[in-house]
Amino acid sequence: MRLALLALPLLLSTSLAQADDPAPKKPIQLDLPAPQVTATHLAEAWAKATGRRALVGPQASQVRVRVGQERSFSPERLHALCAHHDLVAVEDERSLAIYTLRSLASRQLPPPVLVKGAAALPALNRPTTLVWEVQHGGASAIFANLRGVMSRDPSRFGNVLYVQGPEKILVTELAGRLKTYQDLLAVLDRPGPAQVTGTTLALYELSAARWSALQRKSPLVLAAALEKLVGEKQATSLESARVVLSTGLNLHKTLRQGSVTMHVGVSLGEKELNVELQRIETGNEVSRLLSMARSSLDRPVAVSVSLASGSAPTQLVAVLIPIKEQAPAKPGPEQR
Known part of the structure; x- marks a missing residue:
């Protein structure tokens, strides 16, 4: 309960998720000089193609990323490529930032957007807080299961909290990873057998x-x-x-x-x-x-x-x- 209360200022600072996230709807062409580039080159090429700023953490700046000969990139391919090299791409409307996974928790990230229940998640891979009101009881058990799943994920960024009384579960993660927890909540929050x-x-x-x-x-x-x-x-x-x-x-x-x-x-x-x-x-x-x-x-x-x-x-x-x-x-x- 105390942990949940500590999260309330964070929730009060969040904004509602925007339906018109400026994420590319189809693959875009990146101007990359070689089959292997630094994370800085990758971020700058993506930012140039999408009209945003590029930010790269000091630990990530010299990481070599093998992109091959293909220059057509979708957001999914960008995030998968970063994950393969233990990097994380974080986005908002104005910038793309690439950090190492280990340094992510210490970085100054955009404030989370707020998504309620089964609503659509942001298209951009940005910090997002999912607020799920449990309808069929067993909120504490659902919370324990989600916490168990998250604790075994070595690449996790987020956190899961349980608010007793209103019976709400809060999950904060990058939007690209939050869908897994949203789907799990939908499966777990159902009526039990008759x-x-x-x-x-x-x-x-x-x-x-x-x-x-x-x-x-x-x-x-x-x-x-x-x-x-x-x-x-x-x-x-x-x-x-x-x-x-x-x-x-x-x-x-x-x-x-x-x-x-x-x-x-x-x-x-x-x-x-x-x-x-x-x-x-x-x-x-x-x-x-x-x-x-x-x-x-x-x-x-x-x-x-x-x-x-x-x-x-x-x-x-x-x-x-x-x-x-x-x-x-x-x-x-x-x-x-």
Whole structure:
């Protein structure tokens, strides 16, 4: 936290990244006298071609850079060539500076520009501070991972900070290298996998033919298929309740078809799911067990019944459905 507070004056001095960075849009021709030149010659040739000043650190001035016979240079080739010789090219709107990697941290560099979230980074390879507001929790873990990646990079220039409370991560680097960290943040700041937060015990009625096509599906897939059939009026949702698996639960449903009254009971045991179907005799309320079925908790259970004389059998299906929910996203500033 203290480290993050020390960075605030730096952030206050930054400016918003400009969308019209004057970086060359295509390769430019450099006037270089030989296949191998000094870093000073390279900087002066690039500055002349782009209309900027050339600055070269004293340690970098006599470093020999092998450019070969090719004289057409893109910004990417310039930076790659410098990196190959342990040099770094730093740019702003007015100048190009080349320093050795070891001396970079001690140089007077242009003030960082400020980029928020997934916004475009500057085209020029200049110091840039990325401000990322973590939306899905785990900011401290994301910070630790980014710090681990950066600490193992021998050519790093920048720093990564974590601001607790607002849950923001600040990464300062040269723009050409900052894209890696921006992409990492986009990958890491995502909702975690859905967690099983509970279980629903549900009872459905559907035709035997439709049940035959569904009975081998997993509970989650089965539940989605049954709800689709309910929406299409090809199945009926009879009863449902949210349950805790460590406690017992009974569901009861009375079905009437003409003079026939059926009572279906679903009981949830410690390790199994039971369904009992009883016929209630009209007038004397005497019940008679017609059918019973049971299964393990991870499989549905069904009993078959004909609700009317001569009618096709229908299936009464009980299923335990895991409830999977995403953790809620962290509210944005406007929601606080």
